[in-house]
Amino acid sequence: MPDISLPKIVPTEQKTGEPAGRQPLITVDQLSLYYGASKALKNISLSLGERVVTAFIGPSGCGKSTLLRCLNRMNDLIDNVRIEGAVKIGGHDIYSPEVDVIELRKRVGMVFQKSNPFPKSIFENVAYGLRLHGVKNKSTLETAVEESLRNAALWDEVKDRLHASALGLSGGQQQRLCIARAIAIKPEIILMDEPASALDPIATARVEELILELKKDFTIVIVTHNMQQAARISDYTAFFYIGELVEFDGTTKIFTNPARKQTEDYVTGRFG
Amino acid sequence: MSAPATIDFRSKVFRYGSFFFTGLTGAATYLILAILAVILVNVVLHGWPGLSWRFVSTIPKKDIFDPATTGILPMIVGTSIRVILMTNFVVPVGVITAVYLTEYAPNTSWLTQIIRAAVNNLAGVPSVVFGLFGLGFFINFVGKNLDWVLHNGQKAWGQPSLIWASLTLAVMTLPVVIVATEEALKAVPPGLREASLALGATKLETILKIVLPQALPGILTGGILAVSRAAGEVAPILFTGVAYYMSSLPTHLTDQFMDLGYHVFVLSTQSPNIDRTQPILYATVLVLLILTFALNIVAILIRSNMRRKMRSLH
Numbered sequence: 001m002p003d004i005s006l007p008k009i010v011p012t013e014q015k016t017g018e019p020a021g022r023q024p025l026i027t028v029d030q031l032s033l034y035y036g037a038s039k040a041l042k043n044i045s046l047s048l049g050e051r052v053v054t055a056f057i058g059p060s061g062c063g064k065s066t067l068l069r070c071l072n073r074m075n076d077l078i079d080n081v082r083i084e085g086a087v088k089i090g091g092h093d094i095y096s097p098e099v100d101v102i103e104l105r106k107r108v109g110m111v112f113q114k115s116n117p118f119p120k121s122i123f124e125n126v127a128y129g130l131r132l133h134g135v136k137n138k139s140t141l142e143t144a145v146e147e148s149l150r151n152a153a154l155w156d157e158v159k160d161r162l163h164a165s166a167l168g169l170s171g172g173q174q175q176r177l178c179i180a181r182a183i184a185i186k187p188e189i190i191l192m193d194e195p196a197s198a199l200d201p202i203a204t205a206r207v208e209e210l211i212l213e214l215k216k217d218f219t220i221v222i223v224t225h226n227m228q229q230a231a232r233i234s235d236y237t238a239f240f241y242i243g244e245l246v247e248f249d250g251t252t253k254i255f256t257n258p259a260r261k262q263t264e265d266y267v268t269g270r271f272g
Numbered sequence: 273m274s275a276p277a278t279i280d281f282r283s284k285v286f287r288y289g290s291f292f293f294t295g296l297t298g299a300a301t302y303l304i305l306a307i308l309a310v311i312l313v314n315v316v317l318h319g320w321p322g323l324s325w326r327f328v329s330t331i332p333k334k335d336i337f338d339p340a341t342t343g344i345l346p347m348i349v350g351t352s353i354r355v356i357l358m359t360n361f362v363v364p365v366g367v368i369t370a371v372y373l374t375e376y377a378p379n380t381s382w383l384t385q386i387i388r389a390a391v392n393n394l395a396g397v398p399s400v401v402f403g404l405f406g407l408g409f410f411i412n413f414v415g416k417n418l419d420w421v422l423h424n425g426q427k428a429w430g431q432p433s434l435i436w437a438s439l440t441l442a443v444m445t446l447p448v449v450i451v452a453t454e455e456a457l458k459a460v461p462p463g464l465r466e467a468s469l470a471l472g473a474t475k476l477e478t479i480l481k482i483v484l485p486q487a488l489p490g491i492l493t494g495g496i497l498a499v500s501r502a503a504g505e506v507a508p509i510l511f512t513g514v515a516y517y518m519s520s521l522p523t524h525l526t527d528q529f530m531d532l533g534y535h536v537f538v539l540s541t542q543s544p545n546i547d548r549t550q551p552i553l554y555a556t557v558l559v560l561l562i563l564t565f566a567l568n569i570v571a572i573l574i575r576s577n578m579r580r581k582m583r584s585l586h
Contacts, residue, residue, distance in 0.1 A: 077466070
């Protein structure tokens, strides 16, 4: 299988001085997506930098989740989906026929809106991806599981019951477990589809803290309905409306001085 | 008459209507319970006296109608073996078919529609037709050809036997397993599949490691239904393997066998003295009921154990 060779993550020190996110890791070029005859994404072009948090915002049905799912080809699972244009990660077109989707998804992880832990133990949830990709050694697994749970800020809460069912965790813990599961296989990019929309404010705050922490090691793209959340955690924000990218800029700029009237109406809550 | 009287009148109609329908639906429910109770009480009361260790552990030597010497060990063994063999055929084939239909087959294609229609129609075929199918296909076609290939035309496979009766029952219960498995697979939350695929699992890995384990209790339900249906069936095995009388237990897949359900038919229609045979007839029916319930209970215990394991928070 040809390797799509995403660029390896460079240590933070080497990036000092450069404006964050100026090297594009993900490039979306003239992307259009159709569900059957209806066009859900219209000529989207944007570039996302490495190790920054980019938020996709916009009203329901604007295509932000659809675009997110283009980045790890989860839309492949839906019948009747057709795309035009290109998505490049590290310079390689991920829709070209020689790309191994399995390898792509290993490197572009995903966290879903509704926390979806497997009905297995906490340990087995995190170990699942590692086992898939051939890790068999017990101590390697144990180390990796602990590291992932620590990075997902869940270790202290679950270390005494690693072999209990994951379904016994609270909603917020389950979502952090899903994040631990995603980072266990060391992806370079993590896609998050409204990861905190089903959580209470305290659990949401913990997930947001975690995202800011994860930013040091991972490139994060997050879809959110919560404007304050986008403002709090993201470096860049893209505003979508009915399948079109209306504006894409630094988060501060989008929320304080947007170039487009439509964006301003939406972020200030005046949108009708 | 004033206006409030009219309102009173209407509300009474509603009250009587509601009372009537509560009574009607309740009566229908209790009727079913009553019928079941009558059957069970009747069978247990009449069957219990005839039941003894000697009766269930004896292979009848000649007169199967003599209450003093006959036994039903070969019938218990025959029915158990054919049900267990059937389960081993029907569950794998049914589950694999259901996996294809729910996970792989394009839902809108005409081929899938035809397969689904075929499964549903198979469920509606009378069981005696399955018996004739088993005779025509398994014995006269598959069996006879096996004999030509393996035994130079000498009769071994090309006659009624345990394996053909079990396969016939498996074909008959296939729709039950397929439909139950399909429902179980569809009930697995799509989020679990997505989570697995997003971690870089292939479709096959996702099915084997996430979807099937999650659907296992539902699949077992299908197996339980198939066992219940098959254990008491007589028509499909009439032409495909059951024997009126055998002096020994079956030892090979190509042996014929005696069967509890068929033995009930034999005792009630072929006996030279109905009054004399009645106790052993009832006792045989009781054993058939107990065996069916026992098979069900074992499967239900396995299933609840599995569910508890999956959901346990400990």
